[in-house]
Amino acid sequence: MKTAYPIQLAGEALWLLPEKALYWPAQQALLVADVHFGKAAAYRSLGQPVPQGTTASNIAVLDDLLAALPCRQLIFLGDFLHGPGSHASATLDALTAWRARHRDLPMTLIRGNHDKRAGDPPASLAIRVVAEPMLLGPFALQHEPAPHPQRHVLAGHVHPVYRLSGRGRQRLRLACFRFGEHVSLLPAFGAFTGGYPVERDERSRVFVIGDNEIWPVS
Known part of the structure; x- marks a missing residue:
């Protein structure tokens, strides 16, 4: 695990992780959004040439995080599987x-739009599947970044990225966390996912991920 970046949100201490995940120490909970397991396999089943090894890469990062952090629960903020083609035998x-390596760790999936299309994970994976929102402490854990009437929302779905401009025509497009007044976004955890540009204003904070570190955007 790389260096965590601590922040305060809704009265809770949270750690932003360069692995594109969020750790909540008080709950000993690891939160990840938009893993999209089996996305490459789904594309290959349609005859499209895409990278191999993305599932193994995602699993390796999760293994490293679970080894480094004291976790009582792993929560997926939607889109665990990408689509029907993600049920390929190699992926499953x-x-x-x-x-099996984490058989005693409780895992929860908050069903996202791709989960509805792909179907729930096989029962053999022992992952509890719930509809959004999942209420925990001061947060509403969701896939869709829709406001909740009483709680601060932590969500995925958007795959947020932030565009940095340098000298001349230099441009960087980096995965990011975006914390708003009522709704905050986690980056897509998956290794084979696109991104949607987000902006920063006076009521939001953006933290980009670069060089395996978290960088606040000022």
Whole structure:
């Protein structure tokens, strides 16, 4: 695990992780959004040439985080599987072996739009699946970044990225966390995901991920 970046949100201490995940020490909870397991396999099933090894890469990062952090629960903020083609045997075999290494860790999936299309994870993975919102402490944990009437929302879905401009025509497009007044966004955890540009204003904070570190945007 790389260096965590601590912040305060809704009265809680949270750690932003360069691995594109969030750790909540008080709950000993690891939160990740938009893993999209099996996305590459789904694309390959349609005859499109895409990278291999993305599921193994995502699993390796999760393994490293779970080894480094004291976790009582792992929460997926939607889009665990990408689509119907994600049920390829190689993908499910890899997930089964990964789950066996963490068989005693409670895992919860807050169902996202891709989960509705892909179907819930196989029961053998022992992942509890719930509809949004999942209320925990001061937060409403969701996939869709829709405001909640009483709680601060932590969500995924958007795959936020932030565009940095340098000298001349230099441009960087980096995955980011965006914390708003009522709704905050986690970056897409998956190794094979796109991104949607977000902006920063006086009521929001943006933290980009670069060189395996978290950088606040001022």
